[in-house]
Amino acid sequence: MSIFKLENVCYSYEDGKEVLNNINYKFDKSKIYAITGRSGTGKTTLLSLMSGLDKPKSGKILYEENDISKFDNDNYRSHNVGIVFQSFNLLPHLSAIENVVLSMDVAGIKLSEKEKQQRAKLLLEEVGINNEKANKRILKLSGGEQQRVAIARAMSYDPEVILADEPTGNLDKHNEEQIIDIFKNLAHKKNKCIIIVTHSKNVSNNVDEIFDLEKYNKISKNK
Amino acid sequence: MYILKNAIKNITRTKSRNILIGIIIVVISIASCVALSIKNSSEKLIESYKSSNEIEAEITLNRENLKGNARNSKQQNNTSISEFMNNVQRLNVDDINKYGQSEYVKDYYYTIETELNSSNLSKATIEDENEPPDLKMPNMNNMKGGNGTQNNKVLGDFKVIGYSSLNAMEEFEEGTYKIEEGSIFDINSDEKQCVISQDLADENSVKVGDNIILVNPNNEAFTYEFKVVGIYSDFSKIEEFTIFSNSANQILTSYNALNDIYSKSLENSETNLNLETNAKFILNNEDVIESFKSELTSKGLSSNYTVTTNLETLENNLKPIKNLSTFVTTFLIIVLIIGAIVLVVIGMINIRERKYEIGVLRSIGMKRYKVLLQFIIELTIVSFVSIIVGTIIGSLLTVPISNALLKSEIESAKTSQTQVNNNFGMEMPNKMEKGDIRNNFAIESTNYVDKLNAVIDIKTILELIGIGVVLTLVSSSISMIFISRYSPLKILNSRT
Numbered sequence: 001m002s003i004f005k006l007e008n009v010c011y012s013y014e015d016g017k018e019v020l021n022n023i024n025y026k027f028d029k030s031k032i033y034a035i036t037g038r039s040g041t042g043k044t045t046l047l048s049l050m051s052g053l054d055k056p057k058s059g060k061i062l063y064e065e066n067d068i069s070k071f072d073n074d075n076y077r078s079h080n081v082g083i084v085f086q087s088f089n090l091l092p093h094l095s096a097i098e099n100v101v102l103s104m105d106v107a108g109i110k111l112s113e114k115e116k117q118q119r120a121k122l123l124l125e126e127v128g129i130n131n132e133k134a135n136k137r138i139l140k141l142s143g144g145e146q147q148r149v150a151i152a153r154a155m156s157y158d159p160e161v162i163l164a165d166e167p168t169g170n171l172d173k174h175n176e177e178q179i180i181d182i183f184k185n186l187a188h189k190k191n192k193c194i195i196i197v198t199h200s201k202n203v204s205n206n207v208d209e210i211f212d213l214e215k216y217n218k219i220s221k222n223k
Numbered sequence: 224m225y226i227l228k229n230a231i232k233n234i235t236r237t238k239s240r241n242i243l244i245g246i247i248i249v250v251i252s253i254a255s256c257v258a259l260s261i262k263n264s265s266e267k268l269i270e271s272y273k274s275s276n277e278i279e280a281e282i283t284l285n286r287e288n289l290k291g292n293a294r295n296s297k298q299q300n301n302t303s304i305s306e307f308m309n310n311v312q313r314l315n316v317d318d319i320n321k322y323g324q325s326e327y328v329k330d331y332y333y334t335i336e337t338e339l340n341s342s343n344l345s346k347a348t349i350e351d352e353n354e355p356p357d358l359k360m361p362n363m364n365n366m367k368g369g370n371g372t373q374n375n376k377v378l379g380d381f382k383v384i385g386y387s388s389l390n391a392m393e394e395f396e397e398g399t400y401k402i403e404e405g406s407i408f409d410i411n412s413d414e415k416q417c418v419i420s421q422d423l424a425d426e427n428s429v430k431v432g433d434n435i436i437l438v439n440p441n442n443e444a445f446t447y448e449f450k451v452v453g454i455y456s457d458f459s460k461i462e463e464f465t466i467f468s469n470s471a472n473q474i475l476t477s478y479n480a481l482n483d484i485y486s487k488s489l490e491n492s493e494t495n496l497n498l499e500t501n502a503k504f505i506l507n508n509e510d511v512i513e514s515f516k517s518e519l520t521s522k523g524l525s526s527n528y529t530v531t532t533n534l535e536t537l538e539n540n541l542k543p544i545k546n547l548s549t550f551v552t553t554f555l556i557i558v559l560i561i562g563a564i565v566l567v568v569i570g571m572i573n574i575r576e577r578k579y580e581i582g583v584l585r586s587i588g589m590k591r592y593k594v595l596l597q598f599i600i601e602l603t604i605v606s607f608v609s610i611i612v613g614t615i616i617g618s619l620l621t622v623p624i625s626n627a628l629l630k631s632e633i634e635s636a637k638t639s640q641t642q643v644n645n646n647f648g649m650e651m652p653n654k655m656e657k658g659d660i661r662n663n664f665a666i667e668s669t670n671y672v673d674k675l676n677a678v679i680d681i682k683t684i685l686e687l688i689g690i691g692v693v694l695t696l697v698s699s700s701i702s703m704i705f706i707s708r709y710s711p712l713k714i715l716n717s718r719t
Binding site: 048074079089090093103105106107 | 229236582583585586587588589591711715
């Protein structure tokens, strides 16, 4: 059973410019997907729709066969999908551990403060952040390390799907390789569905399935 | 719980901004605390002053109307002004009882007074009875003189006053008169008992228990024997160039006793005594004054009379306090408006600085109301601590500030009053007594309420809490609008 389904998804900006037209696609668990396409084809927009940060003008996005437009968006984002942004979107005044714990708090995870800290440490270790760095403020970490913290945060409440928008866009090749490994590990060992919006050929070459948005997007050429 | 934890963490994280907000709220709290405690204490003082100083109404001659009516009568009926005045209906006790039976009246009392001679008392006077009248010392206040006439009736040496109630004996209540020997007469009795002044008693060697004989000045065959049951001293300021008190020749008795004499005097037109009736009505409150006036008119009070009250005097006494209360209320409003504007501006800066944080929290699924709650908790903690600090400082400053402000208000009012008196070419003593020769021209002096015990009570504390809540809501209003209007995607996109 597919975890995510896009059914005739259409979206246009407030000024009327059409971005997505009649998109249909399916995403399964234990797989990594790369959403590709030239700039302006609506990749990030599609990811925003799938993460419940925005709503399609028409069509449906189904999560486990349920229309996400019927969900409480905040609840959906804090339980069902983990989002990794290109610019990380971590809170700079908090440490790596605190950022991860905050996400668990928002998700309402029933653990003691100490248990949450332990779990955060484990998650950070899994993505290559050691204990010393875990206690550092975000601004003291490198871009690659910040992105790992963002992935750990996305995993903190154990969602079925990770949506990542250009997660390696700001990283060097070495860090890109490591982030790809983390995602592979999450998809293949932890049965998560990883959906990555990317321009990177390296990322595209390492995913299980490429969803070329240009191919599926039925925008009229006259528009 | 994590919201509270985050809020506390944010307060310590953004120390400088919160210290700035705290200082502003401390200043607002001090100003509010001082203003509210002064305002509330003033209101209490005004309330208590009004309840302890009742609204008194009196029926007095309306000179303007009298003049007009007299002129009309002269034109229409060719009657002289003196004839007209003789025909003006005098107030009598029946009228007063009729007027006193009103839902607006709490209590009423009256006095009747007439003039009688005596066969065994000499008038207390420095005038030589053997001298011709034009060589006598002038009596500026009582131009009627000792043996003059009024309305064709002979006037007596002694003013005899009959009281309906002890409440009507204001001089005793105020302490101007004080019984030195014996006691006051039975107010409800028609027995011929009286009290006389110490001067009159000394002049005639009268003691408590002696009898005095009063004589109808119109017919000396009519005599009335009174027993002296008390002798009083008069402490009022002496009005004349004399060694005797103002009330030296006054004989005080009950209404019933004097009315008995008066009623009998009416049996014969030659013995008919001249009687003045005065009444005082204690009204329920100041709001019923106009209704009471209308009621009296509908009950037949002639247009030759008017109803006067002590409201203006009471209001004048409270003027500095009322001015102070108005001043602090205006000051409080200005402080609150300026404070609110500053807090809103800080709130706007705060939101600009923390826009990204709001976007991140919302993007990871934190609900709008929880983000807002976190901001409100932060401001509430800062406001609460600041209000406590402000209240403590304010409570220490309230009493000296309130007394200084009140003193300044009283000085200002006194200066204004002195200016008025200067305009009349008069010096103004601190307190001018009624009957002062200059009183015909002077504005009556005022006994200002000059002490304000401005303390912080429960009402003030509750109002301060109210102000705290309002300030917190005002300062978080921008956050509320921002958080409720913008989606996390919009916030994060606007940053990148």
